Amino acid sequence: MAYKTVNPYTNELVKAYPDATNEEIETAIATGDRLYNQWWDEPVASRAATLHKIADLLRANEDELARIATVDMGKLYAESQGEVELCAIIADYYAEHGAEMLKPTPISSRNTGDAEILHQATGVLMMVEPWNFPYYQIMRVFAPNFMVGNPMILKHASNTPGSAAAFEKVVTDAGAPAGSLTNLFASYDQVANIIADPRVQGVALTGSKRGGQSVAEVAGKNLKKNSMELGGSDAFVVLSDADVDKAVDLAWRVRIYNAGQVCTSDKRFIVADNLYDEFLKKLKASFEKLVPGDPMDPKTTIAPMNSKRAKDKLQGQIDKAVAGGAKVYYGNQPVDLPGQFIQPTILTDIDKDNPEFYDEMFGPVAQVFKVSSDEEAVKLANDSELGLGGIVVSEDAQHGRAVAEKIETGMVFVNSFLVSLPELPFGGVKGSGYGREMSQLGLTAFTNEKLVVTAQEPDWNNPAGGLAVFK
Numbered sequence: 001m002a003y004k005t006v007n008p009y010t011n012e013l014v015k016a017y018p019d020a021t022n023e024e025i026e027t028a029i030a031t032g033d034r035l036y037n038q039w040w041d042e043p044v045a046s047r048a049a050t051l052h053k054i055a056d057l058l059r060a061n062e063d064e065l066a067r068i069a070t071v072d073m074g075k076l077y078a079e080s081q082g083e084v085e086l087c088a089i090i091a092d093y094y095a096e097h098g099a100e101m102l103k104p105t106p107i108s109s110r111n112t113g114d115a116e117i118l119h120q121a122t123g124v125l126m127m128v129e130p131w132n133f134p135y136y137q138i139m140r141v142f143a144p145n146f147m148v149g150n151p152m153i154l155k156h157a158s159n160t161p162g163s164a165a166a167f168e169k170v171v172t173d174a175g176a177p178a179g180s181l182t183n184l185f186a187s188y189d190q191v192a193n194i195i196a197d198p199r200v201q202g203v204a205l206t207g208s209k210r211g212g213q214s215v216a217e218v219a220g221k222n223l224k225k226n227s228m229e230l231g232g233s234d235a236f237v238v239l240s241d242a243d244v245d246k247a248v249d250l251a252w253r254v255r256i257y258n259a260g261q262v263c264t265s266d267k268r269f270i271v272a273d274n275l276y277d278e279f280l281k282k283l284k285a286s287f288e289k290l291v292p293g294d295p296m297d298p299k300t301t302i303a304p305m306n307s308k309r310a311k312d313k314l315q316g317q318i319d320k321a322v323a324g325g326a327k328v329y330y331g332n333q334p335v336d337l338p339g340q341f342i343q344p345t346i347l348t349d350i351d352k353d354n355p356e357f358y359d360e361m362f363g364p365v366a367q368v369f370k371v372s373s374d375e376e377a378v379k380l381a382n383d384s385e386l387g388l389g390g391i392v393v394s395e396d397a398q399h400g401r402a403v404a405e406k407i408e409t410g411m412v413f414v415n416s417f418l419v420s421l422p423e424l425p426f427g428g429v430k431g432s433g434y435g436r437e438m439s440q441l442g443l444t445a446f447t448n449e450k451l452v453v454t455a456q457e458p459d460w461n462n463p464a465g466g467l468a469v470f471k
């Protein structure tokens with residue numbers, strides 16, 4: 001049984017789940033395909049009430065859902081509660097606006113008749129999701145595609161099966177028809193078979209570069225549309241005119257949230273030289289105050305990492321960085337608790353030859369760099385194989401905006417933490433993947449953008465039509 005909940009705070013095996021059978025997979029695809037065809041005869045707006053109901057059930061069961069997520073992957077209970085609320089916000093948003101956003105888009109054309117783009121469903125989708133936001137990652141794909149009319153099959157991370165099952169139950173309890181979202185404890189091979197099935201029309205993956213490359217390869221081979229939301233090594237740029245206290249107040253929070261296991265959590269802090277020493281001193285003071293402990297305890301402020309594997313990987317990266325010349329400014333000491341803890345750590349002096357320079361450190365480790373100009377800051381921020389998000393801090397917001405424009409990522413926030421909301425597009429460039437989730441862009445990620453031109457009769461004089469030759 002590959003799918004297991006092992007509580008990352010107690011290290012206890014909570015529950016193991018049976019692997020999906022091939023029969024279950026066939027049933028899931030067939031049920032989804034039937035639903036896809038059924039939904040063609042139902043207006044988009046008819047699904048809004050169910051999606052609102054899903055939001056209501058999420059809110060009504062917030063505490064229990066939050067507990068399940070925290071036991072699955074260790075995040076602070078209050079963070080899990082916030083995640084459940086965010087899922088409800090996303091569901092409500094698409095329920096309220098989805099039908100309007102999916103109305104045909106007219107095109108002004110010199111052609112005779114009316115040209116318009118219809119935004120139509122394409123078929124069953126496969127979604128492959130990670131453990132770090134075990135509900136929100138599903139909702140980002142589920143809510144828009146439920147409105148569109150694309151039934152979905154979910155393969156969640158092997159360490160968050162409790163959250164996967166709980167999410168599926170909310171959808172079922174809200175009265176969504178069978179096949180709307182089917183959770184399967186599927187193997188990689190089974191996922192590849194699902195993607196290859198002609199009834200399946202697309203795959204959305206959020207995860208690592210390694211996972212993304214494997215799934216995109218299968219999707220490419222089978223010519224299936226796909227979106228890839230991959231890792232990030234986002235820069236947090238502190239410009240020379242920033243207020244250090246405000247910058248640090250933002251910096252420690254974005255780095256520590258979810259024990260640093262956030263794709264858009266800033267991992268590289270690029271600080272103007274006039275502020276560098278003070279920034280480091282104050283960042284250290286903030287990290288020192290963090291209290292590791294039981295993520296269910298409201299007094300705990302730094303959660304364990306999601307698994308032993310994740311902790312070992314990050315510790316290995318820190319060791320490699322240090323062996324390669326990085327200095328430990330703070331942290332990197334063992335935490336005397338049973339869970340999978342990494343002490344919040346600050347690394348400096350990471351130069352380009354360091355073996356970790358281009359790696360994403362997915363946990364509570366801040367790499368801090370010193371630069372002497374805006375240009376140098378932008379150059380360093382862009383010297384990355386990844387391009388997901390970023391933050392720029394300046395007392396002059398327009399100065400920050402000018403620098404933000406030059407950063408090669410999918411999202412940049414000036415003087416604010418990077419929020420994920422249904423109306424804002426989410427996604428990256430370069431090794432961080434392609435495609436966008438949420439917003440109008442996410443809603444149409446897996447639609448058929450179908451051109452329909454409606455005329456009363458042909459315009460034989462239309463110079464663009466070769467048919468005019470036969471007059």
Ligand code: NAP
Pocket residue numbers: 128129130131132155156157158159187188189191192206207208209210211212214215228229230231232262263264360362388427428432
């Ligand atoms: P991962 O190993 O790629 O796992 C993500 C999901 O992909 C899991 O469900 C995993 O299943 C599955 N998977 C991996 N290889 C697969 C394959 N060959 N076939 C089918 N499924 C496969 O990612 P992770 O390391 O756990 O997650 C952290 C990464 O996700 C970080 O790099 C982070 O930055 C990124 N992330 C990106 C975003 C974004 O929106 N851009 C958001 C959150 C996280 P198993 O669990 O069974 O291996």
